[in-house]
Amino acid sequence: KQWYQRRVRKAVVSTQSTGRADVNYAWPSAEIAVMGSKGAVSIICRGDPDLEAREREYVEVFANPFPTAKKGFVDDVIMPSDTRKRLCNDLKWLRNKTQKNPRKKHGNIPL
Numbered sequence: 001k002q003w004y005q006r007r008v009r010k011a012v013v014s015t016q017s018t019g020r021a022d023v024n025y026a027w028p029s030a031e032i033a034v035m036g037s038k039g040a041v042s043i044i045c046r047g048d049p050d051l052e053a054r055e056r057e058y059v060e061v062f063a064n065p066f067p068t069a070k071k072g073f074v075d076d077v078i079m080p081s082d083t084r085k086r087l088c089n090d091l092k093w094l095r096n097k098t099q100k101n102p103r104k105k106h107g108n109i110p111l
Helices: 037-044 051-061 065-070 080-093
Strands: 004-007 010-012 023-026 031-033
Touching: 023 065, 023 080, 031 037, 037 051
Parallel strands: 004 023, 010 031
Antiparallel strands: none
16 A cells, blocks of 8 residues: 655656655655656757756756646655654554555456
8 A cells, every 4th residue: 555655866757656645745856757867858859969968957947846746746845854754744644544445347357
């Protein structure tokens, strides 16, 4: 059961990867993007002679937790020193949580 996610360093995510957690936090130093910054820049800026500068610009604009938090995929960007306090509060909040999964519509097909 996934109830808590903390993005510490790098996370390459899709929109579905944050859907099951009750709480999603990121540290300010986290890099969150759909794909790695180097791969994204090599596609977007193909043929540009200064890819390193473009990669730094991409990381500054897109691969940080603030745009992700603004879109609602991360609940909050917290300081590392606040992680323990937030985790303890969330554990108290989720102490009595029960998860109800929908009934399976079908089993696995024979392969």
